[in-house]
Amino acid sequence: MPEATPSDSPNGDSQNGVQIDLVSGSRMEGLRSMEKIRMILDGVRDGNIVILEEGLSPDEESKLIEVTMTEISPDDFTGIEIETYPREEASDQSLLDRLMGRESTETLTVIGPANQIETLHKDDQLISALVSRK
Amino acid sequence: MGLLTNLKDSVSRVTDRLFASEDPKRIGIYGPPNAGKTTLANRIARDWTGDAIGPESHVPHETRRARRKEGVDIERNGQSVTIDIVDTPGVATKVDYKEFLDHDIEKDDAIRRSREATEGVAEAMHWLREDVDGVIYVLDSTTDPFTQVNTMLIGIIESRDLPVLIFANKIDLDQADIDRVADAFPQHETVPLSALEGDNMDEVYDKIAEYFG
Numbered sequence: 001m002p003e004a005t006p007s008d009s010p011n012g013d014s015q016n017g018v019q020i021d022l023v024s025g026s027r028m029e030g031l032r033s034m035e036k037i038r039m040i041l042d043g044v045r046d047g048n049i050v051i052l053e054e055g056l057s058p059d060e061e062s063k064l065i066e067v068t069m070t071e072i073s074p075d076d077f078t079g080i081e082i083e084t085y086p087r088e089e090a091s092d093q094s095l096l097d098r099l100m101g102r103e104s105t106e107t108l109t110v111i112g113p114a115n116q117i118e119t120l121h122k123d124d125q126l127i128s129a130l131v132s133r134k
Numbered sequence: 135m136g137l138l139t140n141l142k143d144s145v146s147r148v149t150d151r152l153f154a155s156e157d158p159k160r161i162g163i164y165g166p167p168n169a170g171k172t173t174l175a176n177r178i179a180r181d182w183t184g185d186a187i188g189p190e191s192h193v194p195h196e197t198r199r200a201r202r203k204e205g206v207d208i209e210r211n212g213q214s215v216t217i218d219i220v221d222t223p224g225v226a227t228k229v230d231y232k233e234f235l236d237h238d239i240e241k242d243d244a245i246r247r248s249r250e251a252t253e254g255v256a257e258a259m260h261w262l263r264e265d266v267d268g269v270i271y272v273l274d275s276t277t278d279p280f281t282q283v284n285t286m287l288i289g290i291i292e293s294r295d296l297p298v299l300i301f302a303n304k305i306d307l308d309q310a311d312i313d314r315v316a317d318a319f320p321q322h323e324t325v326p327l328s329a330l331e332g333d334n335m336d337e338v339y340d341k342i343a344e345y346f347g
Contacts, residue, residue, distance in 0.1 A: 119282075
């Protein structure tokens with residue numbers, strides 16, 4: 001059976017609502033950085049809200065901003081809104097993890113089109129967002 | 135294989151820093167749009183070289199290209215510290231040309247500005263990953279520092295083990311709240327200042343020499 005992609009829609013019509021893709025950590029684990037970024041931006045550009053169970057590494061977040069900037073175009077795509085819970089402080093990681101380049105990324109992350117999602121409230125335990133249709 | 139590559143990269147980064155030559159450190163001035171980055175860069179450059187770096191404006195994304203001022207010698211306590219200042223465009227995750235229309239800018243010009251701004255932000259992110267040795271992170275102390283862009287950027291800077299100073303700018307304004315900035319990033323030193331008025335610049339230069347010398 002072919003693997004479902006986040007953009008697959010059961011009836012092919014998402015005009016009556018907002019599609020939310022909840023992406024598990026194990027799904028992201030098998031992807032390379034640019035594959036993750038492509039998957040996120042493809043979903044967001046389709047008007048979907050993408051929720052990552054385990055988030056991105058700081059390096060991937062940096063690349064996500066960079067790639068997002070290259071795709072912004074007037075009256076089409078104005079960028080992304082992204083929210084995460086505050087990351088655990090870097091000092092909490094072991095020296096071995098840091099030496100090996102392993103970065104703690106396990107923080108729920110919500111990403112959506114900038115013109116459709118607005119953060120109403122955010123603290124270290126709650127993210128509240130207003131999502132509108134296109 | 136990935137593990138070995140990561141280990142090699144990490145060791146290489148550490149040895150590069152340990153055995154770096156006495157070349158000037160490249161210090162990137164980062165922060166969200168309208169925090170006063172260019173005003174600060176100009177203040178530092180004028181104080182120590184007599185020249186400015188770029189035009190200042192209240193319109194967001196006025197700086198749309200990273201600008202560099204090389205060989206800025208800062209003298210503190212009989213010692214001299216030489217840095218290259220890189221003034222970067224304000225980092226954002228979205229740029230909408232319509233925001234420029236609110237500043238009496240015509241649509242065509244607004245679209246051009248937004249396109250240049252997106253290129254500038256991408257360039258700033260690239261500089262952060264590849265080409266800076268330390269970061270001055272400038273925040274407007276009259277606004278909420280708990281934003282996603284600030285959290286992400288500080289996280290990116292920390293993950294690269296770059297020395298960072300947080301500058302709480304615009305303390306000349308009544309609404310300034312230095313404690314709020316310090317509380318947002320307690321793991322880093324926060325220095326209050328007004329780049330526009332030149333308030334507390336002595337401490338600013340002391341800290342630059344201490345962190346980046």
